[in-house]
Amino acid sequence: MKKLTALLLALTLLFTSACAGGEGTQDTPDAPDSPPVQEQTPPAETDAPDEPAPEPEAEPEPEPEPPAPVEKEPYEILDPTVMPEGGERDGVKYEAYNGIVEHLFFHPIIAYPELAFDGDSEEKGLDDFMVTADEFWKIMDSCYANGYVLVDIGDVWSETTGDDGQPKMVRNTLYLPEGKKPVVFSYDDTNYYPYMLENGFTYKLVMGDDGKIASWGRNPEGGEVVSRDLDAIPMLDKFVEEHPDFSPFGAKASLSLTGYCGILGYRTQTEREDQSAEHEANRQREREAVKPIIEELKRTGWTFGSHTWGHINLAKKPLDTVKADTEKWLDEVGSLVGETPILYYPHGARPDGNDWTETGPIFQYLQSQGFRVFCSVGTESFSFIKKDLCAVICDRLHPDGTTLRRSRERYLQFYDAKDIMDVDVRPQREILWE
Numbered sequence: 001m002k003k004l005t006a007l008l009l010a011l012t013l014l015f016t017s018a019c020a021g022g023e024g025t026q027d028t029p030d031a032p033d034s035p036p037v038q039e040q041t042p043p044a045e046t047d048a049p050d051e052p053a054p055e056p057e058a059e060p061e062p063e064p065e066p067p068a069p070v071e072k073e074p075y076e077i078l079d080p081t082v083m084p085e086g087g088e089r090d091g092v093k094y095e096a097y098n099g100i101v102e103h104l105f106f107h108p109i110i111a112y113p114e115l116a117f118d119g120d121s122e123e124k125g126l127d128d129f130m131v132t133a134d135e136f137w138k139i140m141d142s143c144y145a146n147g148y149v150l151v152d153i154g155d156v157w158s159e160t161t162g163d164d165g166q167p168k169m170v171r172n173t174l175y176l177p178e179g180k181k182p183v184v185f186s187y188d189d190t191n192y193y194p195y196m197l198e199n200g201f202t203y204k205l206v207m208g209d210d211g212k213i214a215s216w217g218r219n220p221e222g223g224e225v226v227s228r229d230l231d232a233i234p235m236l237d238k239f240v241e242e243h244p245d246f247s248p249f250g251a252k253a254s255l256s257l258t259g260y261c262g263i264l265g266y267r268t269q270t271e272r273e274d275q276s277a278e279h280e281a282n283r284q285r286e287r288e289a290v291k292p293i294i295e296e297l298k299r300t301g302w303t304f305g306s307h308t309w310g311h312i313n314l315a316k317k318p319l320d321t322v323k324a325d326t327e328k329w330l331d332e333v334g335s336l337v338g339e340t341p342i343l344y345y346p347h348g349a350r351p352d353g354n355d356w357t358e359t360g361p362i363f364q365y366l367q368s369q370g371f372r373v374f375c376s377v378g379t380e381s382f383s384f385i386k387k388d389l390c391a392v393i394c395d396r397l398h399p400d401g402t403t404l405r406r407s408r409e410r411y412l413q414f415y416d417a418k419d420i421m422d423v424d425v426r427p428q429r430e431i432l433w434e
């Protein structure tokens with residue numbers, strides 16, 4: 001317990017300076033998920049046309065033309081709950097799958113380990129809860145080699161009407177390429193919190209010159225870097241471009257968003273301390289700027305879930321706080337990314353203390369707001385369809401420093417930590433394998 005308290009304290013310190021201004025006590029953003037201690041036990045290049053030679057009587061300079069929009073490559077998203085006609089697509093046989101849908105969740109990944117692991121007070125938390133860009137690529141590669149294919153979490157369950165006339169959730173049969181196993185990826189806290197920026201993370205998503213999503217950030221020397229190799233979002237895009245059969249339906253990951261520092265690196269949040277016209281004008285500019293990013297993400301297989309506005313602990317906050325927080329999320333985030341049935345518990349903390357044997361007032365309220373799939377963190381990809389309410393609860397596995405160091409066996413079905421972990425760039429701490 002002492003250890004746990006120390007860990008939580010460290011995390012609180014880690015996150016205290018999260019967003020400029022901070023919030024009042026009611027919805028102070030909490031620390032990031034701390035999976036290991038929270039889990040419960042249920043099982044063409046074109047030449048510009050030459051300028052015309054200037055006439056003797058010079059005409060007015062033509063207005064510079066805006067760059068032609070890059071033509072987007074078409075992107076197909078398919079429904080895994082429908083068997084392809086004839087049981088085959090592109091020469092690949094498909095078969096029904098009703099087994100476990102594995103679910104791996106990631107925090108933002110470390111672009112520059114030398115900034116993350118520099119001996120400062122945040123080093124340990126980053127080592128525990130994050131993977132590096134190199135490790136992330138190797139994890140994708142190994143999941144792919146082990147026969148996993150990506151599916152979107154929104155396709156795993158559906159809402160239907162039960163015999164009693166009441167709505168209920170059901171698990172969908174998935175139709176997968178023969179011999180493949182489904183895995184859902186979700187990324188928590190894809191908000192680009194200010195504290196992360198000086199610790200070796202990317203700063204925001206941008207549209208690259210090629211029309212593809214890239215990250216923008218600064219390297220350790222302070223230089224600006226636009227890249228597709230430093231952030232888990234463009235990296236997964238790139239991996240799927242290189243290995244299209246890793247995503248036979250076009251699914252990418254589900255992005256779990258808070259709202260208190262804006263989303264995707266854009267500062268779209270209201271601030272209680274700053275209600276000035278300037279702040280609001282800037283907020284509206286940021287809202288406009290993030291829209292094309294969201295549109296492109298959706299077009300290319302990314303989906304969104306709520307991680308609450310203030311990263312609040314749903315096991316501890318009173319109902320009024322949860323209501324105010326949810327309204328804020330819907331207003332500031334939902335209004336941009338759209339409605340979502342997916343809720344990712346901050347800290348993995350279950351509402352009302354226990355969400356699968358109990359259906360408490362907070363769970364009921366969240367369900368009434370449209371959430372149907374409630375995701376925690378655990379030691380297996382457990383899922384449970386609630387009997388008394390139209391909702392499903394599921395746990396996610398967490399590839400990160402903790403499990404790389406301590407849970408090699410558990411993750412062998414996806415990858416071998418020995419092959420993944422960048423032992424040389426991480427702090428010298430205990431590893432429970434040789």
Ligand SMILES: [Zn+2]
Binds near residue numbers: 307347
């Ligand atoms: Zn979180």
